[in-house]
Amino acid sequence: MRLWGKATAGRTRRRMLCLWLLLLGFALVTLALSGLFKRDRERSHQKPGPPRRPLQRIPSAPDLEVIVESRDPALELGVDLSPLKTLQEDELLFVPSTQGTKTPPQKKGSYKVLLPGANKDARATAPPTHGEMGKAVRLNLEGAERDAELSAVQKYGFNEAVSERISLRRRLPETRHPECLGKKYSESLPSVSVVICFHDEAWSTLLRTVHSVLDTAPKHFLQEVLLVDDLSQHGHLKSVLSEYVSHLDGVRLIRSTRRLGVGGCRALGAARAAGEVLVFMDSHCECQKDWLEPLLERVAQDRTRVVSPIMDVIDWQTFQYNATQWPVRGVFDWRLDFYWESNPQLQDKDPDSAVQAVRSPALGGGVVAIDRHFFHSVGAYDPGMLLWGEEQIELSIRVWSCGGSMEVVPCSRVAHLDRHHLPYRFPDQELLQRNKIRIADTWMDAYRKIFYRRDTLAHFIRQSESPNITERLRLKRSLGCRNFHWYLTTVYPQLYIPQDRPALSGELYNVGTGSCADYPRGHGLQGGVMNVAPCSGTGSQHCDLNTEFEVRWGPMGALCLDVRGERAVLSPCPTQRPTPSRLRWKFIKLSGQLVHQQSQSCLEAVKEGGVPQSSPREVNANTGGLFLRPCTHHPRQQWHFEQLVAPKGT
Numbered sequence: 164m165r166l167w168g169k170a171t172a173g174r175t176r177r178r179m180l181c182l183w184l185l186l187l188g189f190a191l192v193t194l195a196l197s198g199l200f201k202r203d204r205e206r207s208h209q210k211p212g213p214p215r216r217p218l219q220r221i222p223s224a225p226d227l228e229v230i231v232e233s234r235d236p237a238l239e240l241g242v243d244l245s246p247l248k249t250l251q252e253d254e255l256l257f258v259p260s261t262q263g264t265k266t267p268p269q270k271k272g273s274y275k276v277l278l279p280g281a282n283k284d285a286r287a288t289a290p291p292t293h294g295e296m297g298k299a300v301r302l303n304l305e306g307a308e309r310d311a312e313l314s315a316v317q318k319y320g321f322n323e324a325v326s327e328r329i330s331l332r333r334r335l336p337e338t339r340h341p342e343c344l345g346k347k348y349s350e351s352l353p354s355v356s357v358v359i360c361f362h363d364e365a366w367s368t369l370l371r372t373v374h375s376v377l378d379t380a381p382k383h384f385l386q387e388v389l390l391v392d393d394l395s396q397h398g399h400l401k402s403v404l405s406e407y408v409s410h411l412d413g414v415r416l417i418r419s420t421r422r423l424g425v426g427g428c429r430a431l432g433a434a435r436a437a438g439e440v441l442v443f444m445d446s447h448c449e450c451q452k453d454w455l456e457p458l459l460e461r462v463a464q465d466r467t468r469v470v471s472p473i474m475d476v477i478d479w480q481t482f483q484y485n486a487t488q489w490p491v492r493g494v495f496d497w498r499l500d501f502y503w504e505s506n507p508q509l510q511d512k513d514p515d516s517a518v519q520a521v522r523s524p525a526l527g528g529g530v531v532a533i534d535r536h537f538f539h540s541v542g543a544y545d546p547g548m549l550l551w552g553e554e555q556i557e558l559s560i561r562v563w564s565c566g567g568s569m570e571v572v573p574c575s576r577v578a579h580l581d582r583h584h585l586p587y588r589f590p591d592q593e594l595l596q597r598n599k600i601r602i603a604d605t606w607m608d609a610y611r612k613i614f615y616r617r618d619t620l621a622h623f624i625r626q627s628e629s630p631n632i633t634e635r636l637r638l639k640r641s642l643g644c645r646n647f648h649w650y651l652t653t654v655y656p657q658l659y660i661p662q663d664r665p666a667l668s669g670e671l672y673n674v675g676t677g678s679c680a681d682y683p684r685g686h687g688l689q690g691g692v693m694n695v696a697p698c699s700g701t702g703s704q705h706c707d708l709n710t711e712f713e714v715r716w717g718p719m720g721a722l723c724l725d726v727r728g729e730r731a732v733l734s735p736c737p738t739q740r741p742t743p744s745r746l747r748w749k750f751i752k753l754s755g756q757l758v759h760q761q762s763q764s765c766l767e768a769v770k771e772g773g774v775p776q777s778s779p780r781e782v783n784a785n786t787g788g789l790f791l792r793p794c795t796h797h798p799r800q801q802w803h804f805e806q807l808v809a810p811k812g813t
């Protein structure tokens with residue numbers, strides 16, 4: 164019933180659309196009618212009743228599409244969206260092409276950087292892309308072009324309007340080290356299944372990813388590309404995608420009828436994959452030439468090795484291709500956020516080596532290659548990991564702790580589109596915290612307290628509910644995995660382990676201003692000027708005065724309270740011991756003074772708009788911040804370390 168109701172409403176809306184289009188001119192009407200004509204044909208695929216006109220069967224392989232019902236209801240996200248919910252609005256943007264245009268374009272597009280001002284020209288000269296299909300209606304709204312770009316960014320988290328104008332098969336600039344170019348790889352590498360999960364991905368980025376794999380991976384190694392649709396709602400990802408995929412050699416499409424999240428979706432793809440090695444790839448990537456062989460070689464040499472290419476970056480606004488500097492490796496902080504760390508101090512490698520793989524404490528989820536049997540034996544993905552990013556931290560700790568290793572392979576490069584924001588909402592606002600709680604409680608032993616102090620929302624959620632990690636703990640026991648202490652000392656010794664002593668760690672609260680010492684997130688790992696701000700209560704302002712007299716800041720604990728002139732700043736913590744006196748602080752509990760050891764001055768907070776006591780020349784009178792001043796008993800020099808999470812909690 165519901166389907167027919169939808170269809171009637173749809174017909175009414177279509178009629179209104181036609182009327183409106185009539186006003187725009189005869190040519191447009193013709194276009195719209197032809198669009199409607201085809202849309203009807205599309206629609207008849209979806210209807211329960213008999214089709215009105217005979218379907219034009221695609222001769223080749225309609226059985227490529229498998230609909231998979233997820234068996235475990237615990238895996239779903241709790242969303243019950245009707246699959247047709249957004250079909251209507253998407254169809255307005257999407258006029259299926261005429262015959263023939265759905266076969267992949269044969270000519271190679273050239274690599275092109277589009278500057279914002281050059282959009283008009285680019286449209287005229289860029290090779291036609293499949294995104295063009297989606298623009299038939301929009302083309303006529305010239306005035307609204309800017310709006311369209313903005314809403315494309317809203318919808319996808321990147322400038323999809325620019326992406327549409329770039330060829331699906333663009334050539335990438337060479338970013339590999341010259342020594343990589345001549346490397347020879349074995350002819351007998353294992354076969355590979357590339358698993359690409361997607362949810363409401365844009366047409367252009369998804370298909371560019373697929374073509375990029377098909378164009379770069381040697382045919383004799385590439386078993387298949389498995390597209391796994393994690394219950395997308397956008398119309399273009401439905402029958403049109405099925406049809407498009409049916410024309411591509413070696414590409415299969417699997418659809419889940421429930422929202423699985425990243426862990427479940429990738430595990431589903433892995434369960435259906437036949438290749439000896441699995442490559443999990445995000446649905447908005449572009450591969451460099453010869454990216455696959457170096458990865459396969461490392462896995463073939465040791466089946467417990469999990470490897471990643473260097474992830475280059477595609478700019479979300481311009482789609483410019485930005486190379487990432489080597490060396491780089493994957494790390495995470497005490498808030499369980501992942502980073503690619505550039506130029507790490509590599510302990511076990513010759514830093515001059517441009518072509519040797521480097522061990523990495525963690526790997527990002529953009530592209531990761533793993534032996535299929537090892538993947539399954541080590542516990543696949545935690546299906547409770549729903550959010551992109553967290554699944555990879557869980558995998559990293561697990562692989563290392565349970566007998567495997569991870570590395571970044573520099574002669575392999577794949578670019579990943581870093582989105583501006585995640586375009587879709589999860590019904591669960593605290594999903595990120597719930598995913599992190601699973602990691603903390605499964606893998607971090609007593610060290611999890613350090614996490615909970617730096618993410619108090621996770622702490623409060625954990626107070627009122629427990630994650631169901633029974634299966635994961637059973638797995639950990641049966642695999643005989645090592646503990647987190649081993650991981651920290653052996654795999655990731657560079658991570659500072661906070662001491663978090665009571666009354667000497669927490670938010671640094673200033674009595675005189677009623678604010679807390681603050682350093683805005685995203686100001687970089689190099690440090691900068693400290694400030695005062697309202698106390699966040701989230702753990703984001705957590706710091707730790709340790710037994711070396713350093714005030715360690717941030718979720719990595721890698722920045723130290725330092726001074727520059729009269730200002731308090733953060734700078735990267737020293738590696739040598741003992742700590743230089745410039746970075747040493749003493750907290751006098753009785754008076755609340757925080758005394759800088761070198762200058763014997765006290766830390767004073769100045770609120771924005773307040774005038775500092777002395778040398779007003781040095782600072783703009785309107786800037787607040789933290790300053791070194793001669794010690795007094797003024798409340799602006801009185802501090803408390805406020806621990807938000809009791810030391811014994813959780």
Ligand SMILES: *[C@@H]1O[C@H](CO)[C@@H](O)[C@H](O)[C@H]1NC(C)=O
Binds near residue numbers: 479484
């Ligand atoms: C890519 O590089 C350009 C200029 O070199 C820079 O402006 C842009 O921010 C970079 N984009 C990303 C995502 O790093």
Ligand SMILES: *[C@@H]1O[C@H](CO)[C@@H](O)[C@H](O)[C@H]1NC(C)=O
Binds near residue numbers: 631632633634
């Ligand atoms: C936890 O999950 C397991 C299976 O993963 C299930 O058997 C068990 O009933 C669940 N426990 C609770 C309390 O939901």
